[in-house]
Amino acid sequence: MTRSTLTRAALLLLAGTASAGVPPAAAQEAPRVLALLTTAEPQVQGMAFVLLNAMRQQGATVEVMLCGPAADLARREPPGPAATALRPMNATPAQMLAGIVRAGVRTEVCALYLPNAGIGPEALIDGVRPARPPEMARRMTDRATTVLPF
Template identity: 80%
Template sequence: MTRNVLARAALMLLAATSPGLAQEAPRILALVTTAEPQVQGMAFVLLGAMRQQGATVEVMLCGPAGDLARREAPATTPLRPMNATPAQMLAGLVRAGVRTEVCALYLPNAGVGPEALIEGVRPAQPPEMARRMTDRGTTVLPF
């Protein structure tokens, strides 16, 4: 019994200290749908912080939040203390390489095509998005 406990403890210590066995970085998929600028801004600030802490971050925009990914995003007052609009915060995440998509319903219902989106944002493919959302390693955060 004691030998078994010591063997388990040794394996746990090895797993905790071995780079090859290190835990995978968290994967976060944020679904941003709100029209509320403060909530949009909070989502992007938190996603940026998660990314800086090593998480893999992805964004899907739908409904009113999809407008943030347009080349002609709606004008809003910059949020303090960042002094940036939600569209500017989103653009910063996109420039940093955060995978960003609009839901498959956004473009046809907004009456525009993919050319209306800022560079780096694309329409989501429902089967692929569903797979990523249901992956056991993904945390889905709705905003």
């Protein structure tokens, strides 16, 4: 072997060794998305759940915080627009929310919702709980989290 062949072989060996400790892009941490849903508009609510479900299916970690009129979706008996079925899926925003909650998406209502709605946590569907502001603030300001308002 010539000196240049040995040098190339050594460089290739070093390059392979150096890259062995670097995880492939697929092994990197999944994106984290926190959706803040406040709108009373059923089509926006529905689209939020369609997009969040697609993100979840693509490997993102998805969380939802409901506040104001959107928090009505988390009630066992949702009032008014929360019970309006949307086409083409023929599901209400409340049913769509229940589906992502069943899929394991962490879902909370803002801390102001329950006392101002005059109801307790027992009025919420299983899997939804009141948010804790300090914990929610920490998650919202985490640089690895994308916050999406709807």
